[in-house]
Amino acid sequence: MKNIIIRWIIILLCLAVACFIVQAKVNSIVRKNLNSVVKVEFPRYSKEELIKDSETRMKYLLTRTNVKFKIHKVKMKENLWLIAKKHGYSVHTVIGCNPQMKTYHVNVNDNLLLPETGGCLHPVSPRDTWATIAEKYDIEEQTLKDTNCRVYDLSKEVYIFIPGKKPAVDTLNESMQEKYALRDLFRSPLAGRLSSTFGTRRHPITGKVSKHGGIDIAVKTGTLVAAAADGVVTVASTNVGHYGTAVFIDHRNGYVTHYGHLSKILVRVGQKVKMGQIIARSGSTGRSTGPHLHFTVKKNGVGVDPLKFLW
Numbered sequence: 572m573k574n575i576i577i578r579w580i581i582i583l584l585c586l587a588v589a590c591f592i593v594q595a596k597v598n599s600i601v602r603k604n605l606n607s608v609v610k611v612e613f614p615r616y617s618k619e620e621l622i623k624d625s626e627t628r629m630k631y632l633l634t635r636t637n638v639k640f641k642i643h644k645v646k647m648k649e650n651l652w653l654i655a656k657k658h659g660y661s662v663h664t665v666i667g668c669n670p671q672m673k674t675y676h677v678n679v680n681d682n683l684l685l686p687e688t689g690g691c692l693h694p695v696s697p698r699d700t701w702a703t704i705a706e707k708y709d710i711e712e713q714t715l716k717d718t719n720c721r722v723y724d725l726s727k728e729v730y731i732f733i734p735g736k737k738p739a740v741d742t743l744n745e746s747m748q749e750k751y752a753l754r755d756l757f758r759s760p761l762a763g764r765l766s767s768t769f770g771t772r773r774h775p776i777t778g779k780v781s782k783h784g785g786i787d788i789a790v791k792t793g794t795l796v797a798a799a800a801d802g803v804v805t806v807a808s809t810n811v812g813h814y815g816t817a818v819f820i821d822h823r824n825g826y827v828t829h830y831g832h833l834s835k836i837l838v839r840v841g842q843k844v845k846m847g848q849i850i851a852r853s854g855s856t857g858r859s860t861g862p863h864l865h866f867t868v869k870k871n872g873v874g875v876d877p878l879k880f881l882w
């Protein structure tokens with residue numbers, strides 16, 4: 572009887588050891604497989620491939636970030652500003668996610684990569700760390716890591732996504748850098764619908780084809796008008812020819828700006844003004860068909876397209 576019990580105990584012990592060994596083996600196999608799943612290598616692309624093709628860039632970003640992206644095919648009559656507005660962000664996001672763009676003019680059927688929320692791409696350079704990138708864009712390092720949640724080795728990446736930020740000018744291509752530099756010179760005197768652009772047009776009153784020396788921004792009478800840049804007021808009068816009531820500002824770098832058809836002037840000649848400082852209220856004085864601000868930029872006395880300078 573005793574012998575039988577001892578034999579059973581030995582058999583049970585052997586079974587337990589066997590079970591333990593099998594379990595350990597299975598665990599190690601599972602762990603090995605899991606590791607290989609976690610460490611899956613995302614397809615790698617060169618910077619050129621990613622710039623050239625928006626679809627490739629989307630695939631690249633979808634595997635690395637927690638941001639949703641889509642491809643937008645540009646339709647007739649769409650422009651950068653309209654596309655950005657439709658998605659609830661600024662043109663900087665469209666430019667910042669499309670390093671293939673060399674101008675801010677888009678063509679029908681262009682493929683643009685658009686994120687679900689505002690932000691830009693940062694081209695990773697060999698010297699970059701999470702900390703240096705966070706500092707560059709003034710963003711929390713953890714936010715960067717959370718957004719680019721599947722980037723395990725920053726040094727192997729070409730681009731990461733910076734949520735909620737404008738592209739850093741030094742990361743843009745040369746052509747875009749020039750455009751950004753010009754736009755740093757001036758800010759828009761007010762926000763509104765652009766009703767007439769610079770260049771040749773049929774005059775709304777005389778019917779004659781003429782050159783329009785600036786842009787018209789349709790806004791309600793009384794809208795606050797701000798100085799487009801630092802400067803000195805050289806004209807502030809209610810009787811400036813077809814401009815009606817107008818303010819001229821000399822920015823003393825070769826540039827002069829005109830603000831026409833105003834209803835009220837809030838500065839005087841000789842006054843120094845800062846970029847963004849309120850100088851007048853808009854109106855419809857002078858030769859005007861309705862309330863709007865006429866805005867002219869002159870460089871060394873020659874009219875230039877204000878849209879070169881404004882976002």
Ligand SMILES: [Zn+2]
Pocket residue numbers: 767783785786787864865866
């Ligand atoms: Zn005008």
